[in-house]
Amino acid sequence: LDAEPPADATAGEARAIASFDMRNSISAILGFTQLLTEEAGLEPEQRRHVEAIGRIAGGMMQIVDNVLAAARHRAEPSGKPPP
DSSP states (O other), X not given: OXXXXXXXXXXXXXXXXXXXXXXXXXXXXXXXXXXXXXXXXXXXXXXXXXXXXXXXHHHHHHHHHHHHHHHHHHHSTTSSOOO
């Protein structure tokens, strides 16, 4: 008979999966925008669009990091973040 994992363990696994999926996708966007900005043949308007995408993706990465840090902070029994 397998026992169910504790709720906090399940929540931690869900956070880890969500973190990986979101960060992986955003990292791909950031990587492609970096490659595109290094492309010599972009028109100025195209370059501005690609740079805007990069800035927005960077902001999204920061939001994901902040949400995950807050979730880890709440998950700590003492309320203190891990070292």
